[in-house]
Amino acid sequence: MAEAQEEVPPLKALNHVSRVCRDVKESIEFYTKVLGFVVIERPQVLDFEGAWLFNYGVGIHLVQSQDDEKLPPDTQHLDPQDNHVSFQCEDMEGMEERLKKMNVKYMKRMMEGEDGTVMDQLFFNDPDGFMVEVCNCEDLELVPSSPSSLPKLKLPSDRHTPPVGNNHAAAPRHAK
Numbered sequence: 001m002a003e004a005q006e007e008v009p010p011l012k013a014l015n016h017v018s019r020v021c022r023d024v025k026e027s028i029e030f031y032t033k034v035l036g037f038v039v040i041e042r043p044q045v046l047d048f049e050g051a052w053l054f055n056y057g058v059g060i061h062l063v064q065s066q067d068d069e070k071l072p073p074d075t076q077h078l079d080p081q082d083n084h085v086s087f088q089c090e091d092m093e094g095m096e097e098r099l100k101k102m103n104v105k106y107m108k109r110m111m112e113g114e115d116g117t118v119m120d121q122l123f124f125n126d127p128d129g130f131m132v133e134v135c136n137c138e139d140l141e142l143v144p145s146s147p148s149s150l151p152k153l154k155l156p157s158d159r160h161t162p163p164v165g166n167n168h169a170a171a172p173r174h175a176k
Contacts, residue, residue, distance in 0.1 A: 013156060016052075016059030017085050019130055020070045024051055026127045027062050034102055035087065035132070056087065065128075072129030078107045080123050084131035088138045092120045095134050099124060113140065 021027040028051050031037040037053035037060055049064035065071055089095050099106045099122065106124040113119075121135040144150045 011154070014058055016054075016061050018061040018063060019126065019128065020065045021062050021128050022065055022068065022071060023127065024049055024062050024064050027051075028053070030127050031060055031062075034098065034104060035134075058087075072125075075125055075127070075129035076105065077129070078105075078123050078125065078131065080107070080109060080121065080133070082131055084123065084133050086133035086135055086137065089122075089134040089136060092122065092134070092136055096122060115141075117141070 019027065028039060031053050032039065035055075037055045040052050040054045040059075042050065042052040051062045053060040053062065096106070096108065104124050106122050109121040109123070111119045111121070117140055119135060119137055119140055121133055121137075123131060123133050125131055142153070144153060
């Protein structure tokens with residue numbers, strides 16, 4: 001008997017990340033100057049203070065906080081195992097220099113896989129204490145945990161994507 005194919009939701013990509021802010025203007029300055037996002041028009045029907053930013057195929061929606069309890073209590077704490085949003089970076093050295101130049105406190109990490117693949121990471125906080133990561137994570141091979149998951153993996157055809165392997169066969173490993 002043939003096994004029923006599980007239906008996959010028709011998702012395409014991450015659309016946006018929403019961030020609650022103490023000061024929308026300060027957050028706009030951070031995301032535009034530090035990370036290169038661009039302010040875009042926001043629907044006028046929205047009757048609360050905020051801003052929409054976009055670049056690199058993803059949006060950031062900033063919303064003025066009405067309740068400071070929704071914000072992280074410690075804006076200086078950096079823990080890579082905590083909640084964060086991560087952006088792929090093609091020039092990690094340039095990004096690190098940019099953070100230094102803009103006096104943004106950051107944590108630098110490097111991980112090397114068994115196959116020799118190296119991943120560099122920079123962690124830092126936005127003005128409200130939400131953690132941001134920039135990395136060259138796209139160099140790491142994605143290996144689905146089961147062979148049946150491989151056909152479900154949807155990768156965009158219009159941009160560089162991580163290499164995909166199959167841990168159940170002798171797939172080539174990409175090293176940098």
